[in-house]
Amino acid sequence: MNIVVPIKQVPETSNVKMNPETGTMIRAGVETVVNPLDLYAIETALQLKEQHGGTVTAITMGPSQAEKVLKEAIAMGCDEGILVSDRKFGGSDTWATSYTLAKAIEKFGTFDLIIAGERATDGDTAQVGPGIAAWLNIPLATYVARVESVDDRSLTVERLVEEGYQIIEMEKPALITVVKAIASPRLPTLRGKKRAKTATIPLYNAENMDVDPASLGLRGSPTKVVKIATPKVTRGGTVVSATDEQSVASAVEQLMAFLESRELV
Numbered sequence: 001m002n003i004v005v006p007i008k009q010v011p012e013t014s015n016v017k018m019n020p021e022t023g024t025m026i027r028a029g030v031e032t033v034v035n036p037l038d039l040y041a042i043e044t045a046l047q048l049k050e051q052h053g054g055t056v057t058a059i060t061m062g063p064s065q066a067e068k069v070l071k072e073a074i075a076m077g078c079d080e081g082i083l084v085s086d087r088k089f090g091g092s093d094t095w096a097t098s099y100t101l102a103k104a105i106e107k108f109g110t111f112d113l114i115i116a117g118e119r120a121t122d123g124d125t126a127q128v129g130p131g132i133a134a135w136l137n138i139p140l141a142t143y144v145a146r147v148e149s150v151d152d153r154s155l156t157v158e159r160l161v162e163e164g165y166q167i168i169e170m171e172k173p174a175l176i177t178v179v180k181a182i183a184s185p186r187l188p189t190l191r192g193k194k195r196a197k198t199a200t201i202p203l204y205n206a207e208n209m210d211v212d213p214a215s216l217g218l219r220g221s222p223t224k225v226v227k228i229a230t231p232k233v234t235r236g237g238t239v240v241s242a243t244d245e246q247s248v249a250s251a252v253e254q255l256m257a258f259l260e261s262r263e264l265v
Ligand SMILES: Cc1cc2nc3c(=O)[nH]c(=O)nc-3n(C[C@H](O)[C@H](O)[C@H](O)COP(=O)(O)OP(=O)(O)OC[C@H]3O[C@@H](n4cnc5c(N)ncnc54)[C@H](O)[C@@H]3O)c2cc1C
Pocket: 005, 006, 007, 008, 009, 035, 037, 038, 041, 059, 060, 061, 062, 090, 091, 092, 093, 094, 095, 097, 098, 101, 115, 116, 117, 118, 119, 120, 121, 122, 123, 124, 125, 126, 127, 128, 129, 221, 223, 224, 225
């Protein structure tokens, strides 16, 4: 079973800072990591490879530094990493990102399964996985918590929904996005780290991919960011505290009076 795992390079969450003047993320000097939720996709792929054989290929679209996350994926056990990078891809929204990644996967060749993370911790749209499936016209299941079985033609997965879960049988090739419950990501091994150090990462760009130039980057992105603002943190207001039964009753009265005055209840 040949599995492709799209992974994203994201800023380490604890380091994210916004420029208050421009409203954009300060990326310079910020440490980047594999999108934490993509580690679950990598782990799922590695477990399926251990059970059924085949290969696991990690793929990322980003600047040249994104090669770092591919090496991390190889250190965890992925066979190969592919970097999709070109200045022409800059400014891509989720539509153009998923188009470009789908084209890169087409160039990669035959695969049985694509496993994406649930969402990226920075962009947070959860659109890229489903977008890739749509561009490739293959079956999709999101929020997968368990891969129940895999055979030559299909796979059966358990998908989390609000009321419980759904069991879905899908024909291969297919795409799933996975939730944390599916597996516990393994740590990179020393052997893996050594292999990652010397691994050659193929570069896919606008020249060597079969892409429509009008569908790439900012030009191919229908979403336009009109304004970005960081919400102001206000610590004003009145603190109502209560320590005994009597003061609790009085605090509740005060809160209710406040809510009623604002017509919130
Ligand atoms: C108008 C506009 C302009 C933008 N310009 C830029 C820009 O110039 N530079 C920039 O860095 N971002 C830019 N972005 C953000 C960029 O489009 C998103 O970060 C990107 O499309 C991924 O979306 P997401 O972060 O919401 O990922 P999600 O959809 O939440 O990610 C879900 C899953 O998809 C996969 N995935 C997501 N992104 C990638 C990737 N790049 N490579 C491999 N797998 C991936 C992972 O498996 C991930 O877990 C722009 C967005 C908009 C709307």
